Amino acid sequence: MFIYVVKSGDSLFSISLKYQVSQESIRMVNGLQTFQLVPGQDLIIPSNIYIVQPNDSLYSIAKASFISSRTIKLYNNITSNSLQVGMQLYLPPRPTYTVEALSYITPSTPNKNQFLVQNSADLHTYFGIFNYQIRDDGSLSSLDDQPIVQLAKHYRVAPLAVITNLTSTEFSKTLTQKMLNSPIIKDKLIENIYNLLKQKGYVGVNIDFERVGEEERDLYSGFLYSLKKRLKPEGYITSVAIPAKTNDTTPWLLGYDYGGIGAAVDFAFIMAYDWHEASSPPGPVAPIKEIEKTIQYSLNYMKRNQIVLGFARYGYNWTMSGDKVLHAVGISISKAVNLAMKYQVPIKFSTEYQQSFFSYRDEKGQKHIVWFEDIRGKAKKLELVEKYKLRGGGAWQLGLEFPQSHLLAKKFFTIKKRI
Structure with missing residues (x-):
């Protein structure tokens, strides 16, 4: 397979x-x-044969297929860098890296559960x-999760219970403080x-x-340490x-001590997205340079095999009045592309951020700016x-349509199973 950008x-x-x-x-x-x-729309072309087009080079073909120029030359018995239009090149399977994915x-x-899991x-x-x-008393809310827990285990995916400080309106700082x-x-x-893990069959x-x-x-790191101490003897994952x-000076992130957290848990899913989000000005959701800086910072405090890099399966659509944001909503990758199609506007790609974006005016003449993840951006994160050499990767969240994600991940990874 290789990526083609629509012209x-x-x-x-x-x-x-x-x-x-x-x-x-x-x-x-x-x-x-x-x-x-x-x-500007990027497509996966499902073929292991690449037919050389005008203006192609070994470099551009290697970039589109994620296979080195040297490997392409080797498998096709090419001794020079010159290519002929119409030439057929075999694209060999790319060596995969073994990861855990969350x-x-x-x-x-029931139907949607079955579809997503299967x-x-x-x-x-x-x-x-x-x-x-x-x-606020240390109890937990209820969740109708038994069908999906059993379904996950049937398909050899280990279910983890996600525990949050969400309320009906927000992630509550007060709730966490009290606990x-x-x-x-x-x-x-x-x-x-x-008790929840034991009763519901979570791993x-x-x-x-x-x-x-x-x-x-420090209290948060200590809580995680105590939790793992309680769970580990029974074989549960924390x-x-x-x-x-990317640093330890950003005020709203000072509550997260990567070193203390790394010492307390089995692994950490780093939410490497939302550099721009619904309450911010328009911009890239997951800029590649910031993500690499995050990895580099993390490795100062955690082991490589503790880090699971989180990917976004979405983008944002900001409604504008001049330079002012009126409101914004999250959208799936598929919806972002469909919007560009609907309003017949080209999709642009930032090589700096490795993210796609476009703008359009709706039926009322209101300007919108859309930034979203795409195939090229996702590939860079893989x-x-x-x-x-991280432990693996994963996404928020399944159900947000990103059709090419499956084939792309198979191109890069072999998945390790725990059950």
Whole structure:
């Protein structure tokens, strides 16, 4: 397989003709509902034969296929860098890197549960079942999770119970403060988590406490240490979801001591996204340079095999009035591309951020700016997991449509199973 970026004047027919691949296979792999395309849209071409086009080079083909120029030359008995238009090049399988993969999933209807689990099980070690919410007395909310827990285990994906400090409106800093500052409530919560895992058949826990304050920094690491101490003798996994950090000076991230957290848990899922989000000005959701800085910072405090890099399966659509943001909503990758198609605007790609973006005006003349993850951006993040030899990767969240994600992950990874 390789990536092709749609150019002005392209059609599925012309692309299929260029590379001798059926229109239907291109449409199916890329989750296209119609045969319509938009310039700048990236597509996966499901073929291991590349037919050289005008202006192609070994470098551009290597970049599109994630196979080195040297390997392409070796497998095709090419001794020079010059290529002839129409030449057919074999693209050999790329060596894969073995990882553990964790993505989050929210229990839904039986049909949707079956669809999500069955279609993603082969690419996951764990599913984070989202979510149990802590109460101010150390108890936990309820969740109708037994069907999806059993389904995950049937497909050999280890279910982790996701425990959050979510309320009906937000991730509650106050709720976490109260629990962490009360030994009685903290111990009760730990015991309730242990009982939950035992009763519901989970293999472990994933703690997702957001907005932890600087005052609770050590208390939070201590809570995780105590939790693991309670769970480990029974063979349960203790994991955590933490915000991305590139330094220890950003005020709203001081509650997360990577060193203390790394010493306390089995592994950490780093939420390497939302550099720009619904409450911020428009911009890249997951800029590649910041993500690499996050990995480099993390490795000062955690072992490589403790880090699971989180990927976004979404973007944001900001509604603007001049330079002012009126409001913004999260959108899936598929929805972002469909918006560009609907309003017939080209998709642009930032080489600096490795993210796609476009703008359009809706039926009321209102300006919108959209930034989102795409195939090229996701591939760069997969390369970082391999480059730094991390434990693995994963996503927030399954159910947000990103049709090419499955094939892309198979290109890079072999998935380790725990059950």
